[in-house]
Structure formats: structure tokens, C-alpha cells
Amino acid sequence: MGSPLLWIGFNVFVLVSIALDLGLFNRRLHKVELREAFWSTTLWIALSVVFGLGIWYFSGHQRAIEFFTGYLIEKALSVDNLFLFLVIFRTFAIDERFQHRMLEWGILGALVMRGIMIFAGAELIEKFSWIMYLFGAFLVYAGIHMLFTKKEKIRPEQSAFFRFANAHLRLTRDYQGEHFFVRREKRIYATPLFLVLLVVEITDVTLAIDSIPAIFGITHDPFIVYTSNVFAILGLRALYFLLAGFLNRLRYLTVGLAFVLSFIGGKMIVEPWLHIAPQISLLVVGGILMLAIAASLLFPNASKSAV
Numbered sequence: 001m002g003s004p005l006l007w008i009g010f011n012v013f014v015l016v017s018i019a020l021d022l023g024l025f026n027r028r029l030h031k032v033e034l035r036e037a038f039w040s041t042t043l044w045i046a047l048s049v050v051f052g053l054g055i056w057y058f059s060g061h062q063r064a065i066e067f068f069t070g071y072l073i074e075k076a077l078s079v080d081n082l083f084l085f086l087v088i089f090r091t092f093a094i095d096e097r098f099q100h101r102m103l104e105w106g107i108l109g110a111l112v113m114r115g116i117m118i119f120a121g122a123e124l125i126e127k128f129s130w131i132m133y134l135f136g137a138f139l140v141y142a143g144i145h146m147l148f149t150k151k152e153k154i155r156p157e158q159s160a161f162f163r164f165a166n167a168h169l170r171l172t173r174d175y176q177g178e179h180f181f182v183r184r185e186k187r188i189y190a191t192p193l194f195l196v197l198l199v200v201e202i203t204d205v206t207l208a209i210d211s212i213p214a215i216f217g218i219t220h221d222p223f224i225v226y227t228s229n230v231f232a233i234l235g236l237r238a239l240y241f242l243l244a245g246f247l248n249r250l251r252y253l254t255v256g257l258a259f260v261l262s263f264i265g266g267k268m269i270v271e272p273w274l275h276i277a278p279q280i281s282l283l284v285v286g287g288i289l290m291l292a293i294a295a296s297l298l299f300p301n302a303s304k305s306a307v
Contacts, residue, residue, distance in 0.1 A: 006223065007223065010227060010230075014111065014230060014234070017234065018104065018107070018108055018234075033241075034241070034242065036238075036241075037238045037239075037240075037241035037242040038242055040235075040237075040238035041235055041238040041239050041242050044231070044234055044235030044238060045235060047231070048071055048231040048232075048235070051067075051227065051231060052064050052067045052068050052071070055067050055224075062278055063219075063221070063224060065278040065279055065281075065282050066218050066219035066221070066224050066278050067219075067224050067227065067228050068228075068282060069218045069278060069281050069282040069285055070215040070218050070219065070224060070225060070228030070229070071228040071231055071232055072282070072285055072286060072289065073211065073214050073215060073218070073260060073264070073285060074211050074215065074228060074229050074232035074233070075232045075235075076253070076256070076257060076260065076289050077210065077211045077214075077257060078211075078232055078233070078236050078239070079239065079243065079250065079253065082236070082239065082240050082243060084203055085103070085200065085203070085240060086240075088196065088199055088200060088203065089102075089196075092192065092196045092199075094193070094196060095175075097178075098177075098178050098193065099240075099241075100237055100241065101178055102193070102196065102197060102200065103200075103236065103237040103240060104237055105197060106197060106200040106201060106204065107233055107234065107236060107237060109197075109201045109204075110201065110204040110205075110208075110233055111230060111233060113201070113204070113205050113208070114204075114208050114212065114226075114229055114230075114233070115226060117205075117208055117212050118212060118222055118225050118226050118229065119222065121212060121213070121216055121225075122216075122220070122222040122225070125216065125220055132216070132217075132268050132271070133268065133269055135213040135216060135217065135265075135268055136217065136264075136265040136266065136267070136268030136269040137265065137269065138213060138265070139210070139213055139214055139217065139261045139262065139264055139265030139268065140261070140262050140265035140266060140269070141265075142210050142261050142265075143257075143258045143259065143260070143261035143262030143263075143265060144258070144262065146254060146257060146258040146261065147254075147255060147258035147259075147262075162195070162199055165195055165198055166195060169190045169194075169195065170187070170188070170189050170190060171189060171190050171191070171192060171195065172184075172189045172190070172191050172192070174191075174192070175191060175192055175193055176191045176193070178193070179191055179193070180193055180194035180197060181194065210261060211229070212225070212229070214260075214261060214264045214265075215228060215229065216268075217264040217265065217267055217268040218264070218278065218281060219278075249296060249297070249300055250292075250293065250296045251296050251299075251300070252292045252293075252295040252296045252299075253289075253292050253293065253296060255292055256288050256289050256291065256292025256293070257289075257292070259288050260285050260288050260289065263284055263285070263288070264281075264285075267281065
């Protein structure tokens with residue numbers, strides 16, 4: 001699985017998709033409405049399912065189940081993490097017309113960074129098999145930490161990275177439309193929009209520290225890890241606009257994800273003595289997430305905290 005032609009073909013598909021989205025479908029700046037977000041989200045989910053069925057046809061059901069399980073984990077983690085992007089955009093007062101462009105460029109950077117992290121992880125696993133126990137222990141810790149740590153009010157403008165970039169970059173005082181850079185008096189200035197983009201990128205890299213080891217707990221095939229990650233990320237922009245007003249209602253999703261991470265981490269640790277089939281992993285992950293979403297809908301938070 002994962003011949004050079006497959007890698008090249010898949011990445012060409014990704015680049016063409018992003019180019020079309022940036023240069024053709026979203027050339028005109030506009031606020032993304034609910035209907036547009038719904039159809040775009042539906043399209044990306046449908047493409048992901050078709051791709052998974054293609055893996056089933058050409059490589060068998062086990063690889064396909066590994067893809068769908070990895071995709072489900074990454075998608076669920078992405079939904080939980082969309083809250084952070086919502087906070088970032090509101091904190092820095094990003095115009096709704098610019099948000100989809102910000103997310104698109106952010107996704108492009110995320111694909112590059114996650115690709116590097118996946119290849120590094122695959123190399124480490126191939127050379128040091130014991131690192132799977134380390135990944136497993138980290139995921140169990142991350143799950144327990146997620147379960148028992150209350151979410152505090154996030155202030156991205158107070159992060160060390162933001163303060164450092166703000167102090168060392170040549171910045172304009174105000175936003176300059178959708179531009180990340182402007183030229184003034186023969187000098188290049190970054191705009192505050194570029195600074196926010198950097199915050200988005202750093203946030204995504206931080207979030208990937210949980211999701212990538214989790215998918216390696218399902219499969220060691222870099223192609224499956226990469227493609228499941230990419231398909232989940234590509235639909236992230238549309239999903240953000242679809243769920244932006246609904247994120248605060250998913251109060252138990254974090255609890256569900258905590259159990260998912262702990263389950264995958266435990267699976268990685270006990271793998272030499274107890275093999276858990278991919279079908280079981282998919283059922284467990286899907287079941288936990290469905291319960292978390294159902295509980296969120298059935299028992300909404302009476303006092304919604306403002307973002």
C-alpha cells in the first residue's frame with residue numbers, strides 16, 4: 001500500500017482541490033452561509049467515503065477499516081478543536097468575509113506540517129518499535145488529562161508565541177483587507193492578519209500531537225495515516241462554518257474524546273499480548289463518539305458560557 005504513484009496522485013488531488021477552492025470557488029470574498037457550508041461538508045465526507053471504499057476494493061477490508069477509524073478519530077478531534085479557532089477569530093475580530101480564506105491557508109500549512117510529523121513518526125516506529133509504548137502511554141495520559149482538566153478561558157493574544165511575534169515582526173497597525181503583507185515605502189510589512197494566521201498554524205501543530213499518535217495506534221501504514229488525516233482536515237473549513245453556532249452545545253464531546261484517546265493508548269500498550277481487531281476498534285471509537293454526541297443533545301448545558 002502506498003506506492004510512489006499513489007502518493008504523487010493523492011497529493012496532486014489535494015493541491016488541485018485547494019487551488020480550486022482558493023482561486024475559483026472562493027475568489028470573491030464573502031461570508032460563508034450555512035447552505036454553502038452544508039453542501040461543502042457533505043461533498044468532503046462523500047469523497048472521503050469513496051476514497052475509503054476504493055481502499056477496500058484495491059487493498060482489502062482491513063486497510064479500509066483502518067482508514068475509516070483514523071478518519072473518524074481525526075474528524076472528532078477536529079470538531080472539538082474548532083472551538084479554539086472560533087476563539088481566535090473572535091479574539092482578534094477577524095471579519096467573517098476573511099475567515100474562510102484564513103482557514104484555507106491555515107489548512108495548507110497544516111497539511112505540510114502534519115505530513116512532516118507523520119513521516120517522522122513512521123520512521124521512529126520502524127527504527128524503534130518500543131516507541132509505540134511511549135505513544136500509548138502519552139495518549140492514556142492525554143485522555144485522563146482531558147477528562148479531569150476543566151477548560152479554562154483561552155486567551156491566544158496572551159500566548160508567548162503571539163507576544164514574541166508581535167514584538168519582532170514589522171507590523172501594520174490595522175488589518176489591510178485580506179492581505180497578509182503590504183509594501184510601504186519600499187519595505188514589506190506584515191499585517192495583523194498574518195500574525196493571526198501564525199497563531200492558527202501553531203495551534204494546529206499543538207493539536208496534532210494528540211491526533212497523529214492516535215492514528216498510529218490504529219495502523220502503522222503511513223499512507224493510511226496521512227490520507228485519513230488529510231481528508232479530515234480538508235473538510236475542516238466548511239465544517240467550521242457549519243458548526244460555528246453549535247460548538248458550545250457539544251459539551252460531552254471532550255469526555256468522549258478522552259475515552260477514545262485512552263482506549264487507543266491502552267490498545268497500543270497491550271498490543272503484543274492482546275490484539276484488538278480493526279473492526280472492534282472502529283466499533284468502540286464510533287460507539288463512544290455517538291454516545292458523547294447523543295448525551296450532548298439530550299442533556300444540553302443550561303447556562304452556556306460565552307466564547
